[in-house]
Amino acid sequence: MLAYLIRRAMQAAVAVLVMAVLVFLGVYAVGDPVDILISPEADLAEIEEARRRLGLDRPLIEQFGIFLANALRGDLGRSFVHNEPALRLILERLPATLELAVAAMAIAILLGIPLGMLAGLRHDRPSGKAIMAGSILGFSLPNFWQGLMLIMLFAVILGWLPAGGRGETVPLFGVEVSFLTLNGLQHLLLPAVNLAIFKTALVIRLTRAGTREVMLQDYVKFARAKGLSERRVVLVHMLKNILIPVVTVLGLEFGSVVAFAVVTETVFAWPGMGKLLIDSILNLDRPVVVAYLMLIVLVFILVNFLVDVLYTLLDPRVRLAERHG
């Protein structure tokens, strides 16, 4: 068990290292960073000076060592545009993105589970088929286009909701949040729905499959035979068993919601870290790009590692397979 955990941790560390090498090579070795790092008006002496200051005259491997050592200390460079440490810039925008992601997950669960159960219980009726057709559209249509249509309908044509921005925020435990003010909620609704569409479609499919599987099982038949109301059978006996896989998958999907927020934040001008990434790419603000990529890669690998560890703790079959394999 311990050996497995150590091996798995080493694999995660190797994955982080590989990504660090890729990002480093991509940003520092492709093209001359001096072109981007200092102003075009600088003369030759200034360029040489900058080279020495940035350590670009040293061998690549040594530069990588410095980059890595700085990264381990949490120093991922300074933004050219904002002249602030890149990491701090990103962390400042983290709450906005997290708020959006949590709201989207909440919508996906509150909408997806009832709709999915309905589609499962009525899988051969028009209502069930309509829900599935809707979920296919939610899956296959590009997310940004769905967002544009939301803006066109609710902001431009109907004029009910604002088209972008975050609105009024109030501090909650020292973090600015917008869901506690009416204006903030109005701003949050459209982007959250947009980000939720894809995950709602996923939850509908999972719940529908779970419902169809569970509804044939003996304990459901037994509950019905016992004379329990349909309501109780569905909402208590079936729902509990459907929820387990749905919750597991949703936990795993949270990272991808944060990644997809890049698109939604750009469409709705939501001031989160995804919009910061796109702005930084367009402004050639490379330290911020590097910092964002390293951070998100680290989070993803960490989440995957934790999930693996949890599975090993919860499911003895994984451990046994490991021992035999």
Next chain:
Amino acid sequence: MSGLSVEARAESPLRRLVAEFVDSPSAVAGAVVLVLILAAALFAPWITPQNPYDLAQLDILDGNLPPGSAGLSGLTYWLGTDDQGRDMLSAILYGLRISLAVGAGSTLIALVVGSALGLAAAYYGGRFEGLVMRIVDLQLSFPAILVALILLAILGRGVDKVLIALVTVQWAYYARTVRGAALVEGAKEYVEAARCLALPDRRILFRHLLPNCLPPVIVVATVQVANAIALEATLSFLGVGVPITEPSLGLLIANGYEYLLSGQYWISFFPGVALVVTIVAINLVGDRLRDVLNPRLQR
């Protein structure tokens, strides 16, 4: 396939597949729309009223005209014009060419690369298989959009760079699919028989194993073409995809985005409709293909 009776085998498999495909009206509708879209994209230079890339044909005074209005040159802009005075219908058909070419091209390259690696991994096994599948696992644990963004942040804009990013995102699906299929097929008797005949590896791989691994790959590929087109549109919309000189549908939508807010919907809306119709049509065809090609569903 061993369960097929003698009569079924006499009928050509292709004809049977076509007959089954035609059974579904929505799939036929999807296929018809798809053929029309492909034809429109292919013959765009001959059927569009204007070459949207030729600045000499554009008149800035015709900018932002609503659909159906007549321009200064007497041309009627059925879908309106953008801020440059570009006829949206022409721009959409040319944009469709880029979107389809990038989507289909990247899928094809990814299919070849991914299938070859997956096949080789299944056949040779050992360290090589371990390495390939580790990379596949690592890559698939990240969302496609994130991998593509990382690559384009490093590489910069351009059609070729988008192609690289889309191939990198997609190859892992094919590698995994083909390896899975090849492991199943490789355990069957005909492969053993081919080995006993001492046929060269290459012949067993490409003539015996590969054809039998193709059906699941074709299904993955049709769905992936639609995904690739959607991803390209998303990347171009974000401004990290194709360059402004060769606008795909996604970039056209992005260009009209600011006008959308002031009520000039057509610049964004019609390219979006073209994109969505294309994706839905491909998905309808792909869904039916999956049912037709899935041996488990065959009666």
